[in-house]
Amino acid sequence: MTTEVKLSPRERLLEAAATLAYQDGVGIGVEALCKAAGVSKRSMYQLFESKDELLAVCLKERSSAFVATLLPVADDGRSPRERVLRVFERMESQAGTPEFRGCRYLAVQIGLKDQGHPASRVAQQVKAGLTAFFRTEAERGGASDPDVLARQLSLVFDGAGARAETGADKLTGLIAPMVTTLLDAAGMR
Amino acid sequence: MTTEVKLSPRERLLEAAATLAYQDGVGIGVEALCKAAGVSKRSMYQLFESKDELLAVCLKERSSAFVATLLPVADDGRSPRERVLRVFERMESQAGTPEFRGCRYLAVQIGLKDQGHPASRVAQQVKAGLTAFFRTEAERGGASDPDVLARQLSLVFDGAGARAETGADKLTGLIAPMVTTLLDAAGMR
Numbered sequence: 001m002t003t004e005v006k007l008s009p010r011e012r013l014l015e016a017a018a019t020l021a022y023q024d025g026v027g028i029g030v031e032a033l034c035k036a037a038g039v040s041k042r043s044m045y046q047l048f049e050s051k052d053e054l055l056a057v058c059l060k061e062r063s064s065a066f067v068a069t070l071l072p073v074a075d076d077g078r079s080p081r082e083r084v085l086r087v088f089e090r091m092e093s094q095a096g097t098p099e100f101r102g103c104r105y106l107a108v109q110i111g112l113k114d115q116g117h118p119a120s121r122v123a124q125q126v127k128a129g130l131t132a133f134f135r136t137e138a139e140r141g142g143a144s145d146p147d148v149l150a151r152q153l154s155l156v157f158d159g160a161g162a163r164a165e166t167g168a169d170k171l172t173g174l175i176a177p178m179v180t181t182l183l184d185a186a187g188m189r
Numbered sequence: 190m191t192t193e194v195k196l197s198p199r200e201r202l203l204e205a206a207a208t209l210a211y212q213d214g215v216g217i218g219v220e221a222l223c224k225a226a227g228v229s230k231r232s233m234y235q236l237f238e239s240k241d242e243l244l245a246v247c248l249k250e251r252s253s254a255f256v257a258t259l260l261p262v263a264d265d266g267r268s269p270r271e272r273v274l275r276v277f278e279r280m281e282s283q284a285g286t287p288e289f290r291g292c293r294y295l296a297v298q299i300g301l302k303d304q305g306h307p308a309s310r311v312a313q314q315v316k317a318g319l320t321a322f323f324r325t326e327a328e329r330g331g332a333s334d335p336d337v338l339a340r341q342l343s344l345v346f347d348g349a350g351a352r353a354e355t356g357a358d359k360l361t362g363l364i365a366p367m368v369t370t371l372l373d374a375a376g377m378r
Contacts, residue, residue: 025302027216109355110299113214159348166298185370
Protein backbone atom coordinates (compact mmCIF):
# COMPACT_ATOMS: atom_id res chain seq x y z
CA MET A 1 0.00 0.00 0.00
CA THR A 2 1.27 3.42 -0.84
CA THR A 3 0.80 6.29 1.52
CA GLU A 4 -1.01 9.08 -0.26
CA VAL A 5 0.47 12.47 0.31
CA LYS A 6 -2.28 15.04 0.33
CA LEU A 7 -1.27 18.10 -1.63
CA SER A 8 -2.41 21.55 -0.55
CA PRO A 9 -4.59 23.63 -2.92
CA ARG A 10 -1.51 25.75 -3.67
CA GLU A 11 0.53 22.68 -4.62
CA ARG A 12 -2.31 21.27 -6.69
CA LEU A 13 -2.61 24.53 -8.62
CA LEU A 14 1.14 24.63 -9.28
CA GLU A 15 1.07 21.01 -10.41
CA ALA A 16 -1.90 21.64 -12.72
CA ALA A 17 -0.25 24.75 -14.16
CA ALA A 18 2.96 22.85 -14.87
CA THR A 19 1.18 19.94 -16.53
CA LEU A 20 -1.39 21.89 -18.54
CA ALA A 21 0.98 24.63 -19.70
CA TYR A 22 3.46 21.98 -20.84
CA GLN A 23 0.81 19.96 -22.67
CA ASP A 24 -1.48 22.62 -24.05
CA GLY A 25 0.55 25.82 -24.00
CA VAL A 26 0.34 29.06 -22.06
CA GLY A 27 -3.12 29.85 -23.38
CA ILE A 28 -4.75 27.52 -20.80
CA GLY A 29 -7.69 29.16 -19.03
CA VAL A 30 -8.23 29.78 -15.32
CA GLU A 31 -11.32 27.60 -15.51
CA ALA A 32 -9.38 24.58 -16.78
CA LEU A 33 -6.58 25.12 -14.29
CA CYS A 34 -8.95 25.24 -11.31
CA LYS A 35 -10.86 22.22 -12.57
CA ALA A 36 -7.69 20.15 -12.96
CA ALA A 37 -6.48 21.21 -9.53
CA GLY A 38 -9.86 20.67 -7.87
CA VAL A 39 -9.71 24.18 -6.44
CA SER A 40 -12.33 26.94 -6.66
CA LYS A 41 -11.54 30.13 -8.58
CA ARG A 42 -12.07 32.05 -5.36
CA SER A 43 -9.36 29.99 -3.65
CA MET A 44 -7.05 30.41 -6.60
CA TYR A 45 -7.33 34.18 -6.44
CA GLN A 46 -6.70 34.06 -2.70
CA LEU A 47 -3.46 32.17 -3.31
CA PHE A 48 -2.25 33.88 -6.48
CA GLU A 49 -2.74 37.39 -7.77
CA SER A 50 -3.44 36.15 -11.29
CA LYS A 51 -2.95 33.26 -13.69
CA ASP A 52 0.21 35.02 -14.82
CA GLU A 53 1.61 34.93 -11.31
CA LEU A 54 0.64 31.27 -10.89
CA LEU A 55 2.49 30.42 -14.09
CA ALA A 56 5.57 32.40 -13.04
CA VAL A 57 5.70 30.76 -9.59
CA CYS A 58 5.24 27.31 -11.13
CA LEU A 59 8.16 27.86 -13.52
CA LYS A 60 10.30 29.32 -10.79
CA GLU A 61 9.70 26.35 -8.46
CA ARG A 62 10.47 23.89 -11.22
CA SER A 63 13.68 25.61 -12.23
CA SER A 64 15.77 23.84 -9.59
CA ALA A 65 14.62 20.47 -10.95
CA PHE A 66 15.48 21.66 -14.46
CA VAL A 67 18.97 22.64 -13.35
CA ALA A 68 19.44 19.45 -11.32
CA THR A 69 18.39 17.24 -14.22
CA LEU A 70 20.47 18.92 -16.88
CA LEU A 71 23.53 20.47 -15.31
CA PRO A 72 26.30 18.37 -13.76
CA VAL A 73 27.14 19.12 -10.13
CA ALA A 74 30.19 21.28 -9.42
CA ASP A 75 33.57 19.52 -9.12
CA ASP A 76 32.41 16.16 -10.48
CA GLY A 77 35.91 15.42 -11.71
CA ARG A 78 34.90 15.66 -15.36
CA SER A 79 36.61 17.95 -17.84
CA PRO A 80 34.77 21.13 -18.93
CA ARG A 81 34.27 19.50 -22.32
CA GLU A 82 32.65 16.42 -20.80
CA ARG A 83 30.48 18.59 -18.55
CA VAL A 84 29.10 20.49 -21.53
CA LEU A 85 28.53 17.33 -23.54
CA ARG A 86 26.66 15.81 -20.61
CA VAL A 87 23.95 18.48 -20.82
CA PHE A 88 23.23 17.53 -24.41
CA GLU A 89 23.41 13.80 -23.76
CA ARG A 90 20.80 14.23 -21.03
CA MET A 91 18.64 16.31 -23.30
CA GLU A 92 18.90 13.69 -26.03
CA SER A 93 17.87 10.92 -23.64
CA GLN A 94 14.92 13.00 -22.36
CA ALA A 95 13.80 13.61 -25.92
CA GLY A 96 13.37 9.88 -26.35
CA THR A 97 10.60 9.65 -23.73
CA PRO A 98 6.98 9.85 -24.88
CA GLU A 99 6.07 12.67 -22.48
CA PHE A 100 8.84 14.93 -23.76
CA ARG A 101 7.53 18.10 -25.39
CA GLY A 102 10.64 20.20 -25.66
CA CYS A 103 11.84 22.88 -23.32
CA ARG A 104 9.18 24.22 -21.00
CA TYR A 105 10.92 27.59 -20.73
CA LEU A 106 11.35 28.13 -24.45
CA ALA A 107 7.69 27.22 -25.04
CA VAL A 108 6.56 29.76 -22.45
CA GLN A 109 8.66 32.52 -23.97
CA ILE A 110 7.51 31.86 -27.51
CA GLY A 111 3.91 31.18 -26.49
CA LEU A 112 3.56 34.36 -24.44
CA LYS A 113 5.40 36.57 -26.94
CA ASP A 114 5.54 39.22 -24.19
CA GLN A 115 9.07 39.14 -22.78
CA GLY A 116 7.99 41.39 -19.89
CA HIS A 117 5.44 38.81 -18.63
CA PRO A 118 6.41 37.48 -15.17
CA ALA A 119 6.61 33.91 -16.50
CA SER A 120 8.81 35.02 -19.42
CA ARG A 121 11.14 36.71 -16.97
CA VAL A 122 11.56 33.48 -15.03
CA ALA A 123 12.26 31.64 -18.28
CA GLN A 124 14.85 34.27 -19.25
CA GLN A 125 16.63 33.81 -15.92
CA VAL A 126 16.73 30.03 -16.29
CA LYS A 127 18.10 30.29 -19.82
CA ALA A 128 20.61 32.95 -18.82
CA GLY A 129 21.81 30.55 -16.11
CA LEU A 130 22.35 27.86 -18.71
CA THR A 131 24.34 30.22 -20.95
CA ALA A 132 26.41 31.26 -17.91
CA PHE A 133 27.18 27.59 -17.22
CA PHE A 134 28.35 27.13 -20.82
CA ARG A 135 30.39 30.35 -20.59
CA THR A 136 32.17 29.23 -17.41
CA GLU A 137 32.98 25.78 -18.80
CA ALA A 138 34.13 27.28 -22.11
CA GLU A 139 36.55 29.53 -20.29
CA ARG A 140 37.80 26.72 -18.04
CA GLY A 141 38.25 24.48 -21.09
CA GLY A 142 40.34 27.08 -22.89
CA ALA A 143 37.88 27.77 -25.71
CA SER A 144 39.19 30.33 -28.20
CA ASP A 145 36.17 32.60 -27.68
CA PRO A 146 34.14 31.57 -24.62
CA ASP A 147 31.38 34.12 -25.30
CA VAL A 148 30.75 32.94 -28.83
CA LEU A 149 30.92 29.27 -27.83
CA ALA A 150 28.42 29.85 -25.00
CA ARG A 151 26.05 31.57 -27.47
CA GLN A 152 26.47 28.70 -29.95
CA LEU A 153 25.73 26.06 -27.31
CA SER A 154 22.67 27.99 -26.11
CA LEU A 155 21.47 28.15 -29.70
CA VAL A 156 21.90 24.39 -30.09
CA PHE A 157 20.00 23.85 -26.83
CA ASP A 158 17.05 25.99 -27.92
CA GLY A 159 17.17 24.62 -31.45
CA ALA A 160 17.03 21.08 -30.10
CA GLY A 161 14.13 22.05 -27.84
CA ALA A 162 12.28 23.62 -30.75
CA ARG A 163 12.89 20.70 -33.13
CA ALA A 164 11.75 18.17 -30.53
CA GLU A 165 8.75 20.23 -29.50
CA THR A 166 7.43 20.63 -33.01
CA GLY A 167 7.95 16.93 -33.68
CA ALA A 168 10.38 17.79 -36.50
CA ASP A 169 13.25 15.75 -35.05
CA LYS A 170 13.71 13.11 -32.38
CA LEU A 171 17.28 14.36 -31.80
CA THR A 172 18.70 10.82 -31.73
CA GLY A 173 22.33 10.86 -32.78
CA LEU A 174 22.08 14.53 -33.64
CA ILE A 175 23.10 16.92 -30.91
CA ALA A 176 26.03 15.24 -29.16
CA PRO A 177 28.08 14.92 -32.40
CA MET A 178 27.09 18.47 -33.37
CA VAL A 179 28.24 19.85 -30.04
CA THR A 180 31.47 17.83 -30.31
CA THR A 181 32.16 19.52 -33.66
CA LEU A 182 31.61 22.96 -32.14
CA LEU A 183 33.80 22.17 -29.10
CA ASP A 184 36.57 20.87 -31.37
CA ALA A 185 36.45 23.98 -33.54
CA ALA A 186 36.71 26.17 -30.42
CA GLY A 187 39.71 24.16 -29.21
CA MET A 188 37.88 23.19 -26.03
CA ARG A 189 39.46 20.62 -23.73
CA MET B 190 0.97 61.13 -54.78
CA THR B 191 0.74 57.42 -54.19
CA THR B 192 -2.06 55.41 -55.64
CA GLU B 193 -3.85 53.56 -52.91
CA VAL B 194 -4.61 49.99 -53.72
CA LYS B 195 -7.87 49.00 -52.12
CA LEU B 196 -7.61 45.60 -50.52
CA SER B 197 -10.57 43.25 -50.45
CA PRO B 198 -11.99 42.12 -47.09
CA ARG B 199 -10.31 38.74 -47.66
CA GLU B 200 -6.92 40.37 -48.22
CA ARG B 201 -7.37 42.66 -45.23
CA LEU B 202 -8.18 39.68 -43.00
CA LEU B 203 -5.12 37.77 -44.22
CA GLU B 204 -2.96 40.84 -43.68
CA ALA B 205 -4.34 41.35 -40.16
CA ALA B 206 -3.86 37.68 -39.29
CA ALA B 207 -0.24 37.78 -40.48
CA THR B 208 0.57 40.95 -38.56
CA LEU B 209 -1.26 40.15 -35.32
CA ALA B 210 -0.19 36.51 -35.11
CA TYR B 211 3.42 37.56 -35.66
CA GLN B 212 3.28 40.31 -33.05
CA ASP B 213 1.00 38.84 -30.42
CA GLY B 214 1.02 35.10 -31.03
CA VAL B 215 -1.56 32.61 -32.22
CA GLY B 216 -3.89 33.33 -29.31
CA ILE B 217 -5.28 36.45 -31.03
CA GLY B 218 -9.07 36.61 -30.95
CA VAL B 219 -11.55 36.79 -33.82
CA GLU B 220 -12.76 40.12 -32.43
CA ALA B 221 -9.29 41.70 -32.62
CA LEU B 222 -8.67 40.25 -36.08
CA CYS B 223 -11.92 41.61 -37.51
CA LYS B 224 -11.35 45.01 -35.89
CA ALA B 225 -7.84 45.29 -37.33
CA ALA B 226 -9.09 44.25 -40.76
CA GLY B 227 -12.17 46.50 -40.63
CA VAL B 228 -14.35 43.52 -41.50
CA SER B 229 -17.47 42.27 -39.70
CA LYS B 230 -17.43 38.88 -38.02
CA ARG B 231 -20.26 37.86 -40.30
CA SER B 232 -18.12 38.63 -43.37
CA MET B 233 -15.17 36.83 -41.85
CA TYR B 234 -17.19 33.66 -41.38
CA GLN B 235 -18.49 33.96 -44.94
CA LEU B 236 -14.91 34.05 -46.21
CA PHE B 237 -13.25 31.58 -43.83
CA GLU B 238 -14.62 28.56 -42.04
CA SER B 239 -12.87 29.52 -38.79
CA LYS B 240 -10.01 31.53 -37.33
CA ASP B 241 -7.91 28.37 -37.66
CA GLU B 242 -8.54 28.26 -41.39
CA LEU B 243 -7.77 31.98 -41.74
CA LEU B 244 -4.46 31.45 -39.98
CA ALA B 245 -3.59 28.43 -42.12
CA VAL B 246 -4.40 30.25 -45.38
CA CYS B 247 -2.42 33.28 -44.27
CA LEU B 248 0.66 31.15 -43.55
CA LYS B 249 0.26 29.25 -46.78
CA GLU B 250 0.05 32.43 -48.87
CA ARG B 251 3.10 33.88 -47.16
CA SER B 252 5.18 30.76 -47.62
CA SER B 253 6.26 31.71 -51.14
CA ALA B 254 7.62 35.02 -49.83
CA PHE B 255 9.42 33.12 -47.07
CA VAL B 256 11.03 30.80 -49.60
CA ALA B 257 11.86 33.66 -52.01
CA THR B 258 13.50 35.70 -49.25
CA LEU B 259 15.56 32.92 -47.74
CA LEU B 260 16.37 30.35 -50.39
CA PRO B 261 18.64 31.13 -53.32
CA VAL B 262 17.18 30.56 -56.77
CA ALA B 263 18.11 27.36 -58.60
CA ASP B 264 21.28 27.40 -60.72
CA ASP B 265 22.61 30.69 -59.40
CA GLY B 266 26.17 29.59 -60.16
CA ARG B 267 27.08 29.36 -56.47
CA SER B 268 28.48 26.23 -54.87
CA PRO B 269 26.18 24.16 -52.62
CA ARG B 270 28.20 25.38 -49.66
CA GLU B 271 27.67 29.03 -50.58
CA ARG B 272 23.98 28.41 -51.20
CA VAL B 273 23.52 26.99 -47.70
CA LEU B 274 25.51 29.79 -46.09
CA ARG B 275 23.42 32.34 -47.92
CA VAL B 276 20.26 31.21 -46.08
CA PHE B 277 21.90 31.93 -42.75
CA GLU B 278 23.43 35.22 -43.86
CA ARG B 279 19.98 36.38 -44.91
CA MET B 280 18.50 35.25 -41.62
CA GLU B 281 21.22 37.08 -39.73
CA SER B 282 20.58 40.29 -41.64
CA GLN B 283 16.80 40.00 -41.07
CA ALA B 284 17.41 39.52 -37.36
CA GLY B 285 19.03 42.95 -37.27
CA THR B 286 15.79 44.74 -38.21
CA PRO B 287 13.55 46.09 -35.42
CA GLU B 288 10.42 44.33 -36.71
CA PHE B 289 12.06 40.89 -36.65
CA ARG B 290 10.44 38.50 -34.21
CA GLY B 291 11.93 35.19 -35.21
CA CYS B 292 10.47 32.59 -37.49
CA ARG B 293 6.74 32.93 -38.02
CA TYR B 294 6.36 29.21 -38.67
CA LEU B 295 8.22 28.06 -35.59
CA ALA B 296 6.21 30.46 -33.42
CA VAL B 297 2.95 29.08 -34.79
CA GLN B 298 3.99 25.48 -34.15
CA ILE B 299 5.14 26.15 -30.60
CA GLY B 300 2.29 28.53 -29.83
CA LEU B 301 -0.43 26.17 -31.04
CA LYS B 302 1.10 23.04 -29.49
CA ASP B 303 -1.32 21.01 -31.58
CA GLN B 304 0.66 19.63 -34.53
CA GLY B 305 -2.57 18.54 -36.21
CA HIS B 306 -3.91 22.13 -36.39
CA PRO B 307 -4.27 23.29 -40.03
CA ALA B 308 -1.83 26.17 -39.43
CA SER B 309 0.72 23.81 -37.84
CA ARG B 310 0.47 21.57 -40.87
CA VAL B 311 1.34 24.47 -43.17
CA ALA B 312 4.29 25.34 -40.93
CA GLN B 313 5.49 21.72 -41.01
CA GLN B 314 5.40 21.74 -44.82
CA VAL B 315 7.38 24.97 -45.03
CA LYS B 316 10.01 23.66 -42.60
CA ALA B 317 10.18 20.30 -44.34
CA GLY B 318 10.85 22.21 -47.57
CA LEU B 319 13.76 23.99 -45.92
CA THR B 320 15.23 20.71 -44.66
CA ALA B 321 14.81 19.23 -48.14
CA PHE B 322 16.73 22.19 -49.61
CA PHE B 323 19.57 21.59 -47.10
CA ARG B 324 19.49 17.87 -47.88
CA THR B 325 19.80 18.44 -51.64
CA GLU B 326 22.65 20.91 -51.28
CA ALA B 327 24.43 18.64 -48.77
CA GLU B 328 24.31 15.79 -51.25
CA ARG B 329 25.46 17.97 -54.17
CA GLY B 330 28.29 19.33 -52.02
CA GLY B 331 29.53 15.85 -51.13
CA ALA B 332 28.74 16.01 -47.41
CA SER B 333 29.76 12.85 -45.56
CA ASP B 334 26.21 12.31 -44.25
CA PRO B 335 23.70 14.54 -46.05
CA ASP B 336 20.81 13.48 -43.81
CA VAL B 337 22.58 14.37 -40.60
CA LEU B 338 23.90 17.64 -42.01
CA ALA B 339 20.40 18.64 -43.16
CA ARG B 340 19.07 17.91 -39.66
CA GLN B 341 21.88 19.93 -38.09
CA LEU B 342 21.27 22.90 -40.35
CA SER B 343 17.53 22.77 -39.65
CA LEU B 344 18.30 22.73 -35.94
CA VAL B 345 20.53 25.79 -36.30
CA PHE B 346 17.80 27.54 -38.27
CA ASP B 347 15.15 26.88 -35.62
CA GLY B 348 17.58 27.59 -32.79
CA ALA B 349 18.44 30.93 -34.35
CA GLY B 350 14.74 31.70 -34.76
CA ALA B 351 14.05 30.80 -31.15
CA ARG B 352 16.99 32.79 -29.76
CA ALA B 353 16.05 35.87 -31.78
CA GLU B 354 12.38 35.57 -30.97
CA THR B 355 12.91 35.37 -27.22
CA GLY B 356 15.33 38.30 -27.36
CA ALA B 357 18.10 36.07 -26.01
CA ASP B 358 20.48 36.72 -28.92
CA LYS B 359 20.71 39.19 -31.79
CA LEU B 360 22.52 36.51 -33.86
CA THR B 361 25.17 38.98 -35.07
CA GLY B 362 28.38 37.15 -35.92
CA LEU B 363 26.92 33.92 -34.59
CA ILE B 364 25.25 31.71 -37.13
CA ALA B 365 27.35 32.05 -40.30
CA PRO B 366 30.60 30.98 -38.51
CA MET B 367 28.71 28.19 -36.75
CA VAL B 368 27.31 26.87 -40.00
CA THR B 369 30.77 27.13 -41.59
CA THR B 370 32.14 24.90 -38.82
CA LEU B 371 29.41 22.31 -39.42
CA LEU B 372 29.91 22.40 -43.20
CA ASP B 373 33.68 21.97 -42.76
CA ALA B 374 33.21 19.01 -40.42
CA ALA B 375 30.89 17.37 -42.96
CA GLY B 376 33.45 17.90 -45.74
CA MET B 377 30.99 19.99 -47.71
CA ARG B 378 32.24 21.82 -50.80
